[in-house]
Amino acid sequence: MRRPWHILLFLCLATPRITRAQWQATANAGASRLKQGFFPETNAATLSGTTDYLGDYAAFRLAALGSRASDDRLTGQWLAIASAVTPTWRLLTLQATAALGAFAQSHDVPTTSADVGAQLRIGDLTRAVSLGGGIGQSAHHGDYAVHSFFDAGFSWYHEREGLSLSAAIGSRAQEGVRASEWYLADATAWVAPHTGINLAIGRSPDDVVRGVPSARYITAALRFTTAPHVTVFRGPLTGPRIVAIRSNGESRVEVAGVTAARVELMADFTEWQPVSLDRAGDVWRLARAISPGLHRVALRIDGGEWVVPKNLAKSDDELGGAVGLLTVP
């Protein structure tokens, strides 16, 4: 589990901030199954956490991971990464990164590593790919062995409604041994704004400095984060929905999601007089000169009660009722 986790953090660019520098923290609690060379397969309970600072042109991440295997072996590791990021130009971003880390295991002395690298990212804040490479050294403090390595990798990131997906693949060249490939795939389904279910699979490269062969793993975990996410479990939006459109200098409103014989609209731009809408396929339409800005509207379906369209925020109209707040472009 050690190296893919390390390398993904190293190669994947930090998500750029949206509007201002910000901190965020993430924690994972889960279970893993590992297969390493000719050793018997083992299970492990894992606990990890990251803290990120995301600034305009810099990012910093501190991460830690602890595990307890079914053979009672305890492992712990931490990693600190500092990055300098260029401004984005036509979806391209360059990043230079330096990382320090350490790994410890029960009945063994710790190893440490230091890496520097560079990455090129292409994409936006919801989907991106990056290419990167780096060089580093790791040291085993028992025999004072020091090994140099070179990493090259490709990573992909995609965030869509309720899902965060990422994958990476690469190769590590190390002194005196053949190159060792690694890969990982990570998916989180956000079941609540701050809670997700995470599944990850991966393969680590050989760990030459410790004389340990590559390992494959699969992990399931609960992920908690301070940054809220759109969740996967959202109900469909049923009922009347209204949208204002301005096209070629002309404005109109369209109402969808209605099965009716008659739809009326009442708004400040109709002088609060009920106006019947015209059916146009699946939508009901009213073409009218409407000034840009905020307007208050209500709908009536088949002569029923006046209602607020489902997709609008509601406001008290100070007259004992409620209206919807519609912004016209």
Add this chain to the structure above:
Amino acid sequence: MMRVVVAACCAVFAAQSASAQDVADPQLAQVIEAARAKGLPTDPIVAKVRQGVIMHAAPARIVAAAQAVAARMEQARDALAPHPTASDIAAGEDALAIKGVTTDALAAIRAANPREPVAVPVGVLVQLVASGIATPKATQIVTALVSRKATNAQLVALGNTVNGDVARGSNAEASLDFRLRMLMPSLAPPGAGNITTLQTLPGSKKP
């Protein structure tokens, strides 16, 4: 009851085409005349009266609502100084009717765009606040988008999608964060705006 309704309708008519002297209800006439004297647009007051009449609101409630509209328009005009349009003032008035929206928020939006109409950014601010976004954050987001030259269509799309997400049960902040991620790459980089940058927005602060 009937007398007041008729009076309200007369006030509406008077505001549109004649002096308020012939208005039957002196309170409504006074509100409209006072607004006119202060150089405020009277249409929002007339619209509120008309809405009250159409919705059969109690006369006292209509008068109170009209007075509240007039008071908020004056606040909005001051906050959106120096040259607010009638639409700006109307949007500002609507915004101040929403709990949590302040004159400071309106002034911040004006500061981000001192020369152009701000009715649409103010409308989106109201949409976000009404959806559950804290006013300081909504103000900071809207002013940042204005500074980065977001179009009215982009601003409205953001407000609408966040409203829609919240109506489907999403957390408002999560929705705003996600929708912003999708919008930001298409905007000018920070600092490209000629008015202010993201780091120097009024009221911006570290979380």
